[in-house]
Amino acid sequence: MGFALDRGLLYSGEPQKTTRRGRDREIFVGQEVAPPLANSGTMSETNEMGFDPVPLRAQFPALSQMWGGRQAVFFDNPGGTQVPQAVIDAVAGYYQTSNANVGGAFATSRRTDAVVAGARAAMTDLLGTPGPESIVFGPSMTALTFHLARSLMETVKPGDEVIVTNLDHDANVTPWTDLEAAGAVVRVADIRPSDGTLDLDGLEALLCPRTRLVAVSHASNAVGTIPDVKRVVDAAHRAGALVFVDAVQYAPHAPVDVQALDCDFLACSAYKFFGPHMGVLYGKAEHLTRLTPHKVKPSKDTLPYRWEQGTLNHEGLAGVTAAVDHLAAIGAGGGVSRRQALQSAMQTVQAYEQTLSHRLLDGLRALDDVRVYGLTDTARLGERVPTVAFTWPRLSPRATAEYLASQGIACWSGDYYAQRLMRRLSLDEAGGAVRVGLAHYNTAEEVDRLIGVLADVPMAGA
Numbered sequence: 001m002g003f004a005l006d007r008g009l010l011y012s013g014e015p016q017k018t019t020r021r022g023r024d025r026e027i028f029v030g031q032e033v034a035p036p037l038a039n040s041g042t043m044s045e046t047n048e049m050g051f052d053p054v055p056l057r058a059q060f061p062a063l064s065q066m067w068g069g070r071q072a073v074f075f076d077n078p079g080g081t082q083v084p085q086a087v088i089d090a091v092a093g094y095y096q097t098s099n100a101n102v103g104g105a106f107a108t109s110r111r112t113d114a115v116v117a118g119a120r121a122a123m124t125d126l127l128g129t130p131g132p133e134s135i136v137f138g139p140s141m142t143a144l145t146f147h148l149a150r151s152l153m154e155t156v157k158p159g160d161e162v163i164v165t166n167l168d169h170d171a172n173v174t175p176w177t178d179l180e181a182a183g184a185v186v187r188v189a190d191i192r193p194s195d196g197t198l199d200l201d202g203l204e205a206l207l208c209p210r211t212r213l214v215a216v217s218h219a220s221n222a223v224g225t226i227p228d229v230k231r232v233v234d235a236a237h238r239a240g241a242l243v244f245v246d247a248v249q250y251a252p253h254a255p256v257d258v259q260a261l262d263c264d265f266l267a268c269s270a271y272k273f274f275g276p277h278m279g280v281l282y283g284k285a286e287h288l289t290r291l292t293p294h295k296v297k298p299s300k301d302t303l304p305y306r307w308e309q310g311t312l313n314h315e316g317l318a319g320v321t322a323a324v325d326h327l328a329a330i331g332a333g334g335g336v337s338r339r340q341a342l343q344s345a346m347q348t349v350q351a352y353e354q355t356l357s358h359r360l361l362d363g364l365r366a367l368d369d370v371r372v373y374g375l376t377d378t379a380r381l382g383e384r385v386p387t388v389a390f391t392w393p394r395l396s397p398r399a400t401a402e403y404l405a406s407q408g409i410a411c412w413s414g415d416y417y418a419q420r421l422m423r424r425l426s427l428d429e430a431g432g433a434v435r436v437g438l439a440h441y442n443t444a445e446e447v448d449r450l451i452g453v454l455a456d457v458p459m460a461g462a
């Protein structure tokens with residue numbers, strides 16, 4: 001696992017450009033790699049794999065906030081992550097040097113063209129797509145999914161079937177259940193309430209020659225489960241169905257490889273992986289060519305532009321590239337490509353986060369009256385992201401979140417739009433659950449602080 005020991009790109013590819021003003025080279029935003037993650041020598045004892053969050057945290061200005069005299073702790077990451085300075089610089093730098101619409105003859109427009117192309121190249125590397133023409137940008141994963149579903153709707157015949165799951169965020173459910181309006185039959189794959197895993201045997205039993213699409217989560221935004229998506233894709237393809245993967249909660253925590261998965265579509269959101277509020281859709285070129293998008297007539301009809309509605313958030317795209325480069329810097333070294341650096345980086349992140357999950361689950365277990373929903377077996381940490389939902393009798397989920405906020409700790413309560421899951425876990429009428437979601441910049445000390453703060457709440461009835 002390599003670390004960037006010198007400033008700048010350590011993987012091969014585009015030469016580093018900069019957003020800094022006053023330098024005599026071409027100003028070009030969105031290509032800057034985050035500062036190095038050199039080992040500071042203050043490594044936490046939990047970091048056996050050599051990942052040191054301390055220098056990484058220094059890149060995130062928001063992490064140094066003090067709330068009520070306490071260092072703020074961000075465990076609200078599944079709702080959105082903080083951004084490194086490089087992302088802030090890239091967004092601000094875009095406005096300073098490149099602000100224009102695309103396709104013009106003048107300097108700022110040409111720079112904007114390069115920013116868009118740079119972000120597409122970055123997402124190609126993050127997701128492992130065959131090429132940039134398969135990457136579509138939009139305002140959010142939700143908007144992109146409805147957009148695609150609207151086009152798919154026009155190809156649906158009465159009696160066609162779609163499969164959604166009880167694990168998924170509603171953004172990967174309602175766009176597909178809406179196909180009922182065109183006569184589609186909706187089937188629902190269930191979870192095992194005991195451990196929050198997806199029942200894949202049950203899902204496979206729902207597949208039939210009429211199945212048009214399976215919509216499945218790469219990782220749950222509520223209980224953290226990582227289903228075996230490859231198995232779903234293979235089974236769906238055998239039945240002749242397409243697969244849409246929601247990787248919003250997977251992309252910040254593990255390497256994504258759309259070609260290895262062979263999925264037909266995959267969506268994610270940059271604001272969940274340390275970038276701006278934007279959505280990204282991958283689609284196999286054959287599908288993006290065959291389906292008809294809803295678009296205005298003068299806009300380009302070639303891939304990927306035909307799927308992009310209106311003017312994109314260019315400043316956000318500059319930030320997307322910076323966010324991807326931030327991740328790549330964790331795995332950079334030895335002249336590897338950015339794609340290879342990202343694969344290595346996300347393995348490093350995954351291994352580090354598993355130590356945090358282990359600590360969090362152990363800490364919650366020690367509180368006795370906490371009930372965790374999802375996988376708690378620490379031998380199966382590879383099957384979950386570090387997102388943990390729990391309830392306890394001491395306080396309601398909302399009151400717990402408010403109490404933690406008063407102690408300087410951000411986390412969510414409620415259903416986080418995983419409504420089917422909450423109903424299936426019988427939590428929907430009790431305010432859902434508390435959600436603690438970790439990211440690569442969190443530390444063992446922060447987890448211990450959370451557990452200590454929770455332990456101070458009096459037992460119910462005491």
Ligand SMILES: Cc1ncc(COP(=O)(O)O)c(C=O)c1O
Pocket residue numbers: 078079139140141142143169171172219220221246248249268269278279
């Ligand atoms: C798993 C999952 N899918 C989809 C979404 C929706 O993403 P967006 O806000 O980009 O529409 C979220 C947002 O929290 C999510 O957690």
